Amino acid sequence: MSTTTPTRKLPKMQVDLRQYGILAALAVIVILFQVLTDGRLLLPGNLNNLIQQNAYVLILAVGMVIVIIAGHIDLSVGSVVAMVGAVAAISMSQWGLPWWAAVIISILLGAAVGAWQGFWVAFVGIPAFIVTLAGMLLFRGLTLVFLTGGTINALPGEFNAIGGGWLPELFGTIGEGRGSRDILTIVLGVLAVAMLITQQIRTRAKQRKLDLPVERSASFWIKNGVAAIVILALTFQLSAYRGTPIILIILAVLILLFTFVLNQTVFGRHVYAIGGNLFAAQMSGVKTSWINFFVFVNMGVLAGLAGVVTTARAGGAVASAGQSFELDAIAAVFIGGAAVTGGVGTVIGAVIGALIMGVLNMGLSILSVDAAWQQTIKGLVLLLAVAFDVMSKRRAGRR
Amino acid sequence: MTAILSMNQITKDFSGGVRALDGVSLEVERGHVHAICGENGAGKSTLMKVLSGVYPVGSYGGSITFENHETAYRSINDSEADGIVIIHQELALSPYLSIAENIFLGNEIATRGVVDWPKTNREATMLLARVGLDELPSTPVLELGVGKQQLVEIAKALSKQVKLLILDEPTAALNDEDSAHLLDLINSLRGQGITCIIISHKLKEIRRIADTVTIIRDGQTIETFEMKEADATEARIIRAMVGRDLDSMFPPHTPEIGDELFRVENWTVHHPVDTTRKVVENASFSVRAGEIVGFAGLMGAGRTELAMSIFGRSYGSHISGTAFKAGKEISVKTVSEAIGHGIAYATEDRKHFGLNLIGSIAVNISAAALSKLSRFGIVDRFAENKVAEGYRGQMNIKTPNVSVLAGNLSGGNQQKVVLSKWMFSGPDILILDEPTRGIDVGAKYEIYGIINDLARQGKAVVVISSELPELLGLCDRIYAISEGTITGEVDRADATQERLMHLMTAGKD
Secondary structure, three states: OOEEEOOOOOOHHHHHHHHHHHHHHHHHHHHHHHOOOOOOOOOOOHHHHHHHHHHHHHHHHHHHHHHHHOOOOOOOOHHHHHHHHHHHHHHHHHOOOHHHHHHHHHHHHHHHHHHHHHHHHHHOOOHHHHHHHHHHHHHHHHHHHHHOOEEEEEOOOOHHHHHHOEEEOOOEOOHHHHOEEHHHHHHHHHHHHHHHHHHHHHHHHHHHHHOOOOOOOOHHHHHHHHHHHHHHHHHHHHHHOOOHHHHHHHHHHHHHHHHHHHHEEEHHHHHHHHHHHHHHHHOOOOOOHHHHHHHHHHHHHHHHHHHHHHHHHOEOOOOOOOOOHHHHHHHHHHHOOOOOOOOOOHHHHHHHHHHHHHHHHHHHHHHHOOOHHHHHHHHHHHHHHHHHHHHHHHHHOOO | EEEEEEEEEEEEEOOOOOEEEEEEEEEOOOOOEEEEEEOOOOOOOHHHHHHOOOOOOOOOOOEEEEEOEEEEOOOOOHHOOEEEEEEEOOOOOOOOOOOOHHHHHOOOOEEEEEEEEHHHHHHHHHHHHOOOOOOOOOHHHHHHHHHHHHHHHOOOOEEEEOOOEEEEEEOOOOHHHHHHHHHHHHHHHHHHOOEEEEEEOHHHHHHHHHOEEEEEEEEEEEEEEOOOOOOOOOOHHHHHHHHHOOOOOOOOOOOOOOEEEEEEEEEEEEEOOOOEEEEEEEEEEEEOOOEEEEEOOOOOOOOOHHHHHHHHOOOEEEEEEEEOOEEEEEEOOOOHHHOOOEEEEOOOHHHHHOOOOOHHHHHHHHHHHHHHEOOOOEEEEHHHHHHHHHHHHHHOOOOOOOOOOOOOOOOOHHHHHHHHHHHOOOOOOOEEEEOOEEEEEEEEHHHHHHHHHHHHOOEEEEEEEEOHHHHHOOOOOOEEEEOOOEEEEEEEHHOOOOHHHHHOOOOOO
């Protein structure tokens, strides 16, 4: 450890390179399946399904990455999804509540579950692995109790639209019938690009003003240019199906919100501080118990939302819903570069991790690869992704 | 006399174009104790890793000859097979295993995979006798103090038929008594023909034990000389280590002492687990504005426990006593409360309690005062960067920018980050626990300068240290603490090492 003379190579850059490495992996996988499926992967319908089918992983991964950065794990989210779905369905079909009330109840129930688990982890000091393993059994059991073995179908259309519906075609379409394009989707794509570019330019201007190091112009514009083209191309493609999935808007808001929370808020800082070195955080005055508590409450809220989305897309509640969702979310977070020991991870990494898994699923399904082999391949991808991460860290550590 | 080891023109590069070793040569005589000195980051540990095969042959330049043959170690197992054993600063014993099991770990006395326990315990007993450790071989290692664990490590090395024993800062974590015992042991091993390389910052130790000393700076050998030479002085070693003359070890300091700023009365702390035991008993002390007050005590005397219990009850149980700031009683029950009252505590254990090593310098500096940089819970990262850059310049933290991870810095620079963190919290009272532990001479001098500056700004500074010369050179007033009780208070003018040591070893009345 005595070779710690500051080097010219900046660790920040290395982290970013790893992040780009995952992004590159996603791009490679997309291109690979695009070729293997003769271009079917990115057909408008498939693109739409990719988003709607994987929405639950993305929502859960956003919560899970925060849990994992804080140095914990949550094994219960799949069961929570099922239980929340059951309660939501019961509240509409048996209590006759409107769809929006069911959504509010679901999210409050998720928060309550999170508070329950957070209490045991943060204030009693039981490892999250145990608390949430118990939760996994507990909430699955309660789901069976609530549904008494049956399923509940025939939910209101507005509710189902959350998981499987689209925004109305406010501005009409270009063309008619097959091959027509929804104008709203294209407008939203352009808006997203405009927001991205203005935000980036403003950050850059501020860095300049404060004499902070600024990224080189060329790489700045290439990076943002590529991002803009990708967003425009994807929204353009999506517009040819049935418009903007409602869930896409929810996802975009969540991703932006939680990226902001982790990077820019005191809460986010404290989460990283706890995961990086719990004792140092305590000795710096961080209220570690409360932070841990709210990390779990937040996970509960997002699991509740995932329960809504899953039930809405399925159009009903079944006791077996959400099985192994926790593993999908955890895998996404680790593929996205989070550290098992805590302290490291990003929302965008987790999102990319989830997309890698999603694209693999979809690509292999289009190729009609047997489900057994699909799982095998996904297992290997998870292992290789983390192995790559560990080895690149080791190389960095050998400086 | 013949050389047992000669390392010739060793070079070692790391990724990113860092040259850690740039043509180091080292010749060690058989049966000598050879000391290696150098600032942190000079390349001492890297050199030892090259020697012991941690960096395999081919990953470095130059040649190594041990016992008249050129070595080509691919791993630490290869070098151990040749009788080269390295004992690291951080001990590598398995806490729940017994002494005997640890000694023979990876090297079990067994026939066809079945451990021969009687023989294992017999051999272990003999080895323990050789290192002068009076413990049963079946004692679990976690019941031993650091000093005794160090001896177990040496016994383990002896079990491997060690010819060349390398000790990396062996006394860094030991108290004076254990250090003395260890040095005696090294002396007796020398008598048994075992060659020893000792890496150390403690010049007194080197003076006492070493036959030869080699000084490394910036990856190069600066000089090697025999300690019996007339001009082999500590000053010469320091000069070679830092490449300049240190007029004095301590920067000049003229105290401007104001009114009393902080006072603690009748502070008593019980052990967190064994709640019947008093770790600190009835301690009362005060610090005035602009004053640097020292706390002298041996390891385990309760210095750190006193400080941590005051800082938001971070240690101990059943804490009683009162704290006053500028004459008014204050409550310091949580760390946030203590910080709120303008108290800062820079821990002795940087890696464990002080820093988020996988966080950037900027994140670490802002950690204790994030509220100053945020509005409505949102952090202004630009302002944070600006602040951190300011401290980088002011404190001379040697790094290209503040997004470098704290874990990639040397000990001295890490300590500067810790100090920056607490300075940014805007404290009136700073408690610095072993502020120069494990950092090199040059960085120490800088830290002393920073401490003086803080006092000049009218802050009350408490310095806890095991090194008496440091306290004598730095402090205006020194309290001695022994077995949890403050046994005396000495002014700068009257303080001598002998007087302090007398108070530090005074038993309870």
